[in-house]
Amino acid sequence: MFVLKGTTEIIENVKDGEIIQNGCPQCRKDLLLKQFRVWNTIFLIPYLPSGDTRTVYECVGCYETFDPVYRNTYINRGKYLNPTRKEIKELTETFSLTFIASILTCDNRPMESVLALLKEFAIKYNIDEETHEEKFGADFLSQRELTKTVFELYDLFRDCFSEELINIVLAQNVEYSNLIDLSEKETKVLYTFSRHWGLTKSEFEELRKK
Ligand SMILES: [Zn+2]
Incomplete structure (x- = not known):
């Protein structure tokens, strides 16, 4: 029988994940630290998580994800959103x-x-x-x-x-x-x-x- 195997990435919550207020570079809503985990799939259905994860920030408004490398930039911009x-x-x-x-x-x-x-x-x-x-x-x-x-x-x-x-x-x-x-x-x-x-x-x- 032919079995179609593969992998997919699923975004997950992180326990006590960091929140960066107004950090989204696109819509200025908050960013939440999350992680992507690689899951093994059979016929495109995830059935077994693998150990591979990478963290990302996900926006609570537009759901876009952003690279943690620029964490300080998101924080700085969030802090001085509308400076007087x-x-x-x-x-x-x-x-x-x-x-x-x-x-x-x-x-x-x-x-x-x-x-x-x-x-x-x-x-x-x-x-x-x-x-x-x-x-x-x-x-x-x-x-x-x-x-x-x-x-x-x-x-x-x-x-x-x-x-x-x-x-x-x-x-x-x-x-x-x-x-x-x-x-x-x-x-x-x-x-x-x-x-x-x-x-x-x-x-x-x-x-x-x-
Ligand atoms: Zn956003």
Whole structure:
């Protein structure tokens, strides 16, 4: 007798599966973590699950599935679905201050000097010190993960806001850095940040000359 055997993938719930609010890139509804399992079939009817699974996010609205590789992007976009002007302003300032602080704290510059420069930066670009009070404190400035935070903020901006906005931040930060006598190590961090945002070496050098 002829038996038609094969396999098919069936989507299943995951116990305590993660929910990403408003994470769907298509319809902005919530995403739910699920898994696909391969089932063996006979005459196209699944009869035995195999061990092979892969996780996906499934939208509760449009039922489209999405690759977990982009989890952080779904989370970022969900979080800033409809950002207010105030939110964007504060985030942009947070980005700038973290960026500058990360450069100034990478090479044993005295804390008073870091603080003075950071305050001067805030005044020059109309950043309200009170709103960002904690960023002018030793706790924030002595973090070892400041650079990592800058990269996370880069991703957040890339995911949620316009490229134009980040270009403004970058130009402003390089402009201010040009006023400071940066050490070789500090310049290197500035260069790394600029390269991360896609500036070429010559574009970076051009900005540094201004
Ligand atoms: Zn959807």
